[in-house]
Amino acid sequence: MTISNERGSALIITLMLLLILTAIGIYAISISTTEMSVALQSKTGTATLNAADSGANYGIDQVPAVHTDNVIGTLTDQSGYVMTSRATGTMTIKPGFGANYRFADFEVNSTGTPPPQFVGQRTVQAVVNYGPVPVGTMY
Numbered sequence: 001m002t003i004s005n006e007r008g009s010a011l012i013i014t015l016m017l018l019l020i021l022t023a024i025g026i027y028a029i030s031i032s033t034t035e036m037s038v039a040l041q042s043k044t045g046t047a048t049l050n051a052a053d054s055g056a057n058y059g060i061d062q063v064p065a066v067h068t069d070n071v072i073g074t075l076t077d078q079s080g081y082v083m084t085s086r087a088t089g090t091m092t093i094k095p096g097f098g099a100n101y102r103f104a105d106f107e108v109n110s111t112g113t114p115p116p117q118f119v120g121q122r123t124v125q126a127v128v129n130y131g132p133v134p135v136g137t138m139y
Contacts, residue, residue: 044115044118047114047115048079048112048113049124050075050079051081052110052111052123053110054081055081055110055111056083056110058081058083059108060126062085064130066085066086068084068085077115078115078116079113080112080113081110082110082113084108084109085107085108087104088105088106088127089105090104090105091133091135092105092129094131100136102133102135104131104133105129106127107126107128108126109124110123110126111124
């Protein structure tokens with residue numbers, strides 16, 4: 001075998017290795033981009049759920065006050081919530097309390113929104129039992 005028959009084989013092998021390494025690099029960049037997108041979506045979803053939860057907690061803290069108009073709040077990360085509450089109208093008796101004491105039921109609805117550059121929405125609904133409230137003649 002002579003050297004003249006093997007001319008250019010190093011170039012072919014080098015180009016094949018370069019092609020394989022380029023494919024591996026493109027795959028790694030694709031995986032990194034996907035992972036960053038998943039992490040961003042997770043962060044946005046958590047911020048939205050936390051905003052809805054903040055609105056629900058605010059509404060629970062306001063019971064027995066009722067907010068039929070939308071109460072709008074903005075958090076430090078620019079996510080926000082819209083909260084409404086209402087009395088359900090039922091007064092229930094609970095064990096351990098006399099017949100002159102009732103518990104009032106309230107419903108709190110809160111919808112969280114992510115920071116402005118993102119799109120999404122989460123809703124939290126809570127039923128609040130408030131009491132005991134004295135009712136009746138108390139004789």
